[in-house]
Amino acid sequence: MKKYRPLICICILSSMLMAALALSPGIKMLMNTYRVDNAAATLTITLPYLVSIPFTVLTGRLTYYFSKKKLSLTGTAIIIITGLLPCWIHNFSYILIVRSLMGIGLGLLFTLAPSLAADYYPEGPLRNLAIGMQSAWAGSGGFVFNILSGYLVEIKTNYIFLVYSICILFFFFILIFLPEKPATQPEQEHMGKSHIQPYGLLTSILTFLFISAGMTLSLNIALYLSEIQTGTAVEAGYATSAYSFAAFGIGCCYVFLSRFLKKYSIYFACFVSITGIFLCITANLLFIYIGSAFIGAGLSIFMPSCVHQIIKTVPSSSISANISIMMVGSSAGQTFSGLYINFFASIVSENISMRFYISAVIFLITGLLYFLYNLQQKST
Numbered sequence: 001m002k003k004y005r006p007l008i009c010i011c012i013l014s015s016m017l018m019a020a021l022a023l024s025p026g027i028k029m030l031m032n033t034y035r036v037d038n039a040a041a042t043l044t045i046t047l048p049y050l051v052s053i054p055f056t057v058l059t060g061r062l063t064y065y066f067s068k069k070k071l072s073l074t075g076t077a078i079i080i081i082t083g084l085l086p087c088w089i090h091n092f093s094y095i096l097i098v099r100s101l102m103g104i105g106l107g108l109l110f111t112l113a114p115s116l117a118a119d120y121y122p123e124g125p126l127r128n129l130a131i132g133m134q135s136a137w138a139g140s141g142g143f144v145f146n147i148l149s150g151y152l153v154e155i156k157t158n159y160i161f162l163v164y165s166i167c168i169l170f171f172f173f174i175l176i177f178l179p180e181k182p183a184t185q186p187e188q189e190h191m192g193k194s195h196i197q198p199y200g201l202l203t204s205i206l207t208f209l210f211i212s213a214g215m216t217l218s219l220n221i222a223l224y225l226s227e228i229q230t231g232t233a234v235e236a237g238y239a240t241s242a243y244s245f246a247a248f249g250i251g252c253c254y255v256f257l258s259r260f261l262k263k264y265s266i267y268f269a270c271f272v273s274i275t276g277i278f279l280c281i282t283a284n285l286l287f288i289y290i291g292s293a294f295i296g297a298g299l300s301i302f303m304p305s306c307v308h309q310i311i312k313t314v315p316s317s318s319i320s321a322n323i324s325i326m327m328v329g330s331s332a333g334q335t336f337s338g339l340y341i342n343f344f345a346s347i348v349s350e351n352i353s354m355r356f357y358i359s360a361v362i363f364l365i366t367g368l369l370y371f372l373y374n375l376q377q378k379s380t
Contacts (some may be wrong), residue, residue, distance in 0.1 A: 006120035007130050009178040011137035012170045013072055013113040018138060018244075019079055019164065020048040020334075021100060022145035024218040025181050025237035026153035026160045028226060033157040034092040042219055042338050044095065048082075048102040049334035055107025057122075061325030062108075068116065069178045071108050076171045078105030083164025090158075104332075110327035113138070114307045115320045119181060128255040129310070135304040136251020146244060149293055150237020176270065197314045200322030202373055204329035205308040206266070206366055211333030212301050214273065216355050217243055217280065217295055221288075224352040228283045235248035235285065239292045247295035251300040257306070263374075265305040270367035273298030277360040281353050 022031065023044050030041045082102040086095040094304060117130035145163055153160040222236035250257070261268050276294025279287045306326060314322050341362070343355040 001124070005177045006116060006179060007126075007133060007307035009174050010113060010116045010130055010134050013076075013109050013116070014134045015144065016076065016109055016139040016167060016170060017106065017113060018098070019145060019167070020045050020106065021150045021218050021240070022083075022163045023160060024240055025146055025150040025221045025222060025228075026157065026233075027162075027219075028236075029153050029157045032127025033155075034095075036092055038223065039338075040092070040096075041155035044099050044120050045219065046335045046338055047096060047100040047333045048106055050336075051100045051103025052107035052110060052331045053103075053328050053335070055104050056110045056324050056327045059108050059111035060321040063111070063115075063320045065354070066332075067180055068112050068119065069174070069180050070317060072112050072174050072178060073171065074113065075105040075108030075256055076167060076174060078102065078108075080164060080167045080171065083167060084161060087158050087161035096320070107331070110331060111324040114303075114327065115323045118311045118316065118319050120179070123312075125255060127311075128258060131304045131308050131311075132251050132258075132300075134307070135254060135300045136248045138247065138251070138300075138303070144244075146237050146240040150234050150241075154234060196325055197310075197318065197322055200310060200325045201311050202370075203310060203322075203326040205324050207303070207306060208333040209271075209366040209369070210269070210299070211330045211361050213277075213333075213359040213366070214295055214299055215334055215337035216277075216341055216359040217292055220352050221280075221292070224280075224356075225285075227352045229365065230283065230285050230288075232368040239288055242289045243296035243299075245296070247296035247300040249300075250297040251304065254300065254304050257301065258305070261301070261305075265301055266370050267367050269298040269302035269305065270363045270370075272301065273363045274360050275289050277356050277363070281356045283353075304330055 027038070027041050027045075030036070030044065031038060034041070059071065070211070079102055082098050082105065085098045089095050089098065114131075114134055115135060117127050121127040121130050144166065149160045149163040152162055204216070218240055221239045223238055258265060273295050275292040276296075276298065279294060280290075282288070296306055303346030307323065310322050310326065341355050341358050345358045348354050348357075
């Protein structure tokens with residue numbers, strides 16, 4: 001049982017990575033209650049990820065000076081405080097300020113959660129299981145947050161922020177179960193050298209594209225259902241939870257899927273996600289739920305594939321630094337998704353569905369870039 005304690009904590013930390021997305025089922029209600037437009041309401045989700053970017057990079061360096069347990073507890077505490085405070089704040093500008101501070105906690109966890117598998121488990125089945133579960137619980141956190149927030153916002157709009165109460169329980173789990181390990185110093189042969197490897201940079205770009213395309217669902221599902229007159233915040237919560245539930249299920253199976261997909265896993269993730277996008281734009285509620293699940297499944301294949309390759313490729317002392325660069329891509333994707341996808345979509349049409357079409361193209365570009373990289377590696 002003792003060897004599974006780090007795995008429990010990896011799951012808990014990962015479940016909080018999508019914490020800012022907890023507000024996605026209530027975007028429409030936030031717009032109406034605080035009398036703001038869609039762009040302003042969306043900032044409650046995207047601002048934390050924008051602020052998290054420098055802290056994601058910084059965490060890669062902080063792991064040389066502080067233990068990952070201390071950093072994990074600090075990140076969780078920040079998410080609890082900044083998540084709950086807006087429930088008692090009635091000025092939307094102040095809410096945005098507090099929400100942006102959540103990015104500090106998210107920045108810490110973005111690097112810590114994926115890197116713990118390499119710290120506590122040697123190469124083998126347990127490490128692969130931990131990598132898959134990390135991705136699974138990143139999705140399951142969205143499932144828990146979105147189901148609860150969908151119901152809370154129907155009671156009263158500002159009650160949606162109470163969903164972060166669950167993180168208090170997470171804090172104590174980490175405090176009790178995560179073993180203390182000292183900070184790790186760079187290996188002697190890598191002292192004074194850059195810790196960022198080419199594959200780390202590639203995964204940062206690919207993750208930016210993939211996550212920004214996947215974010216279209218969370219950012220636009222409530223507006224899309226309203227546009228096609230198919231559902232409310234509750235149905236939007238179900239759709240995003242289908243995404244999260246599928247991400248959880250596929251992540252749990254990653255250790256087996258990786259043996260089957262091997263080097264084709266990223267291509268398969270892009271294919272599954274594109275299929276999910278086209279199911280969502282059928283305007284049929286059942287197909288929207290299935291399409292959401294497909295996109296979540298794609299995420300849970302893509303992310304652990306990138307992490308696993310980084311762990312295999314780079315020196316052990318550089319794993320956190322390269323994962324932090326990869327997660328910068330994730331944070332940037334979550335931050336800028338609504339900006340650039342909405343911009344390109346508006347050039348063609350003002351319909352919300354056009355944003356989904358643009359996302360399908362971005363998934364395709366992600367797969368093509370990965371193909372070109374592998375082609376270049378073979379030629380050299």
